[in-house]
Amino acid sequence: MTTRTVPHTVLVSRFGRRPFPFIILHQLHLWLLARWYDRHLQRLDLAEIDEHLLRDLGLTPEDVRRECAKSFWQA
Template identity: 45%
Template sequence: MVSLVGARRFAKRALGEVLGMIERHRQRRSLAALDDHLLRDVGLSRTDARREADKAFWQE
C-alpha cells in the first residue's frame, strides 16, 4: 500500500516536472522570437536558436 506521504511526494515531483516542461517550452518560443542582434548579444547564432527552439518540450 502506498503511503499518503509517498503519494504526496510523487504528486509534487510530477507537478514540478510538468511545470519545468512548460517553462522550457515558453523559453524556447521566446528564444526563437529574438532578432539576430539580440541573439548575438547572448552569443547565439540563428541556427543555434532554431536548433534549441525545435527541441520537444520534454527534452532538456
Template identity: 45%
Template sequence: MTALAFDHPALNAHAVPSASPVAVALIAAGSILAKWETRARTRADLRRVDPELYQDIGLTTAEVLIETAKPFWRA
C-alpha cells in the first residue's frame, strides 16, 4: 500500500509502497499540519483585505467575518 501525503501525485513521489504504520501516521500528521498552517495564513491575509475589495474577490462582509472568525483547525 502506498502512503499518500498530498493530493497531487507529483508530490507523492517519495511515498514508499510498503510504508510502516508509523511513517503513514507521520505523513498524515504532516499533511494535517500543512492544511492548518495554510488556513491560518489565508485567514490572516483575508483579515488584512480592504473591505472595499470584498466584492472583487466574490465575498460579502458577512462571509469574510464568518471565515476569519473560524479557528485554523476548522474547515
C-alpha cells in the first residue's frame, strides 16, 4: 500500500482560509465588546452627574446608584 502525499499548497489553501460563519461570528464578538465598553463608559459618566442635572433628567440618586451597580454586560 502506498501513502498518498498532498502538496503543501493544497493544505494551505484548504485550511488557511477562514470560513464565512467565522467572519460573522468574529464581527459579532467585536460588536458585543464595543457595546459593553460603551455601556461601561456611559455608567461612569452617569455617576459624575450632579443632583441638579439628575432632576432635569428625571432621575434620582437612587436610580443612578442602581444603574451604576450593574455589571457591564447587563442592560
